[in-house]
Amino acid sequence: MPNDPIPTPDPEDIADDPLAQRNDSIFARRELLRIGHVPDSDRIVGRDGEIKDIEELLRPGVFGDPPGNAIVYGKTGSGKSLVSRHVTGRARAIAQNNDISLISAYIDCDQANTITRVARSLSQQAEYQSTRSLDIPDKGIGSSEYMDYLYTLLDDADVLVAIIDEIDKLGDDEILFKLSRAEESGKTGCYIGVIAISNKIEYYENLDERVKSSFQDDELVFHPYDAGQIREILNKRRDAFQPNVLEDGVIPRVAALAAREHGDARKAIEILSSSGKLAARNGDSSVSEEHVDAAQDYAEMSRFQELIRGSTPHSKYVLFALAYLQKSSLKQAFSTGEIYHVYEDVCKSEGTDPLSHQRVLELLKEWAFSDVTENRHTGGGKSEGSYREHSLLRDSDMVLDTVFEQPKTKQNIVSDLQND
Ligand SMILES: Nc1ncnc2c1ncn2[C@@H]1O[C@H](COP(=O)(O)OP(=O)(O)O)[C@@H](O)[C@H]1O
Ligand SMILES: [Mg+2]
Incomplete structure (x- = not known):
């Protein structure tokens, strides 16, 4: 076949192909961890x-x-x-x-x-x-x-x-x-x-x-599950893994992470499954709490990237400005004015005109709505007047790395900001 779009290797060559090796040292029954899987009655908890x-x-x-x-x-x-x-x-x-x-x-x-x-x-x-x-x-x-x-x-x-x-x-x-x-x-x-x-x-x-x-x-x-119920849900799917592969702390750790997110069983099963995949990919013989943390970071990162992809350029600049401030100072919260100042520089570096102060405040409120940032009125005291302060709820490095997908853009902007 001259135009076979997917050529196959010779049969003699496939015995040593890594793809031909069953890598099932971690998982025994992966299908139990698929989200659409409907488990038997005795695996349904609470x-x-x-x-x-x-x-x-x-x-x-x-x-x-x-x-x-x-x-x-x-x-x-x-x-x-x-x-x-x-x-x-x-x-x-x-x-x-x-x-x-x-x-x-x-x-x-x-x-x-x-x-x-x-x-x-x-x-x-x-x-x-x-x-x-x-x-x-x-x-x-x-x-x-x-x-x-x-x-x-x-x-x-x-x-x-x-x-x-x-x-x-x-x-x-x-x-x-x-x-x-x-x-x-x-x-x-x-x-x-x-x-x-x-x-x-x-x-x-x-x-x-x-x-x-x-x-x-x-x-x-x-109603949402509590950490104990999530632990039980996961325990009843242990047989998705080979015996003795899950280290003791793994299920409690996953349950604690999922309970923090309103007791989300889907999240729990996803993190458990990704932890196992990470262990398998690394060739590790067991699933550890470190795998869980890495899987959680990865999940958070991909959700955040999704959010970023759906946002407008100026919305990204505003977030970048806040992340930059947070990373380069000891403070945790910043006034709209402080953020606006850095935002103007980001716009300059990107060769675009800044939006109004009011628009920037609205964009910041949108980020707060998606739980990426948080804002509150400061006490300030009567004489000083109260004002609004914003802080980042995500890791500033992750934000700086994600907002501009090309690392070069980030480098250019950061060096422009540093030269100011
Ligand atoms: N009570 C439960 N017992 C066992 N597994 C559960 C339970 N609740 C949810 N799950 C598992 O968690 C995942 C998400 O549940 P799902 O029914 O899709 O939630 P929802 O539809 O409320 O978003 C599925 O994989 C499901 O099998
Ligand atoms: Mg559903």
Whole structure:
């Protein structure tokens, strides 16, 4: 094949290929640490009440009666997606056992972020679980047509349970309206239950009144985990690793870090998984607390880089100015005026005109909103008058290194600032 875009080596050469060596001295069952993995009941910690609530919602469905609708709220990593999928999966199996045709669909609006994508995914998942094949097209049709395909498939089903996850990312509650009224409006005889999940509690307040009335009965709130629960969650996944590979301090350390971030189980599992990967990559024989700290720094860095990438040039200059001040002086907090002064120099070095003092203050407040900085009014005493002081909540070196992706730019600006 002359134009093989991926050439392969000769078979004799691959025996010694490092890629051919199983490197499983650290991990035994990696899949247990995948975020989307739905663990068995006995690995689910501290969510008995929430599991019961969802069971009550879906119980009628497993007997072919109408299931309820609910909105589930809670911060990231509080087990909302896990519990909803876990109970829905059981409901589907039990319904099948009862000779009830219960179709379940799971949509993550972080990915399916338009109403057309949601409707397409609903209809395709229904088709996959149905004995009929409608050859639903991948593109070229809109949400109403996809919904029509769904209703056609539902003609053969008794119950549909649809989990619409991260629904706040959709910015449109039409789909909830359509699903909650489908039966009433004669679109289908199948009973539909919707579990809508949101990380934002404000979501409900902004819902359309028509939708609210279908969901008002059931609002479930998932509370964050404490460090003890996170430890238990991680302990129950120890078998993702080879025996005796996790050093004693590792799980407590990961749990403490995750508890600091509102008890986020997702964060905990991610850090544990990255710690293991770091150990494996370094060829170390065990996972230590040092690996955990390195994994945490790396995670913080990548989240921060993401935030930086999404910000405007002047917003970056302002942050750079604050980081520069923090690094080059003994003080921890700086007035808007002090920051503005350095910011003007950064602009000069970048060959651009500075924004107004007021705009810079607004940009600083935006950074505070994302928890990159913090600001407060100083006491100052009546005669001096109080003023606002800003401080950096991140490592100043990390900020200086990240704000300008090319290190040369950073060097140039720093030397310009030093020469001033
Ligand atoms: N109570 C729990 N027991 C075991 N694992 C959990 C628990 N809660 C969350 N997890 C795990 O933490 C990660 C994040 O949970 P998830 O359900 O996605 O949170 P949310 O949807 O609230 O953001 C998943 O990998 C999940 O398996
Ligand atoms: Mg989730």
